[in-house]
Amino acid sequence: MGEVMPAVFFGHGNPMNAIQSNAYTEGWRRFGQSIPRPEAILAISAHWYGPDLAVSGSASPETIHDFYGFPRELFEVTWPAPGSPELAERVRKLLLPIEVRFDAHRGLDHGVWAVLCHLYPKADIPVVQLSIDSRKPPRFHYEVGRLLQPLRDEGVLIVGSGNIVHNLRAYDWENEKTAPFDWAVRFESATRKLMLEGKDREVVDYTIQGDDARLSVPSPDHFLPLLYLLGLRKEHEQVSFPVEGIVGGSLSMLSVRVG
Helix, strand or coil, rough: CCCCCCEEEEECCCHHHHCCCCCCHHHHHHHHHCCCCCCCEEEEEEEEEEEEEEEECCCCCCEEECCCCCCHHHHCCCCCCCCHHHHHHHHHHHHHHCCCCEEEECECCCHHHHHHHHHHCCCCCCCEEEEECCCHHHHHHHHCCCCCCHHHHCCCCEEEEECCCCCCCCCCCCCCCCCCHHHHHHHHHHHHHHHHCCCCHHHHHHHHHCHHHHCCCCCHCHHHHHHHHHHHHCCCEECCCCCCCEECCCCCCCCEEEC
């Protein structure tokens, strides 16, 4: 058996990060340089959130530009990483008896490629994406992460992509350097402390943080990828935070690594 791959959650932020160089993209790049080269990547992104559990099986997934109102330059970006129908089938087997739909046509959304293009600019590592089943409670997503643990022993890098704090209604679109809102700082800090203490259940039950959680996670899609990461953590593994920051007052860029 080879080296166990780490797993990571990225706060992906603005799609423009795909074509920018800043503290966050440099942190992503350094992470990619710091780990063994993976055999393949399994990604769980906030932007594939729908009413079933599915896995992408395309051998040549397209670059999905699932946004609007951005410069043409961003829409011209392609990140033509290959897919891996074999990994998709391996994921389906690991998750049995949970039903997982095989999607032969799904491409990679910006929650995946806008980050991975900085880790692997050559786009030469196979990537498969797993959807987030919007019908299921938070505990389900944590347990799916636990079922996927064996992939880390098989050379697969598992990447969650979202934002621990993601409130675009409160976001300061005029100045992304505006000071973080108090509730955003409290929620991110509390979640970070719970992860360091290994209190997964309290992170899964994030709504117990009351108004701070309501404001920081107005919808669960960007928070849930973090729960897969916690499920992937093996016993006695520590967490670390390779990238930190809050932009626009209400968007956490915190990245979380296990292993």
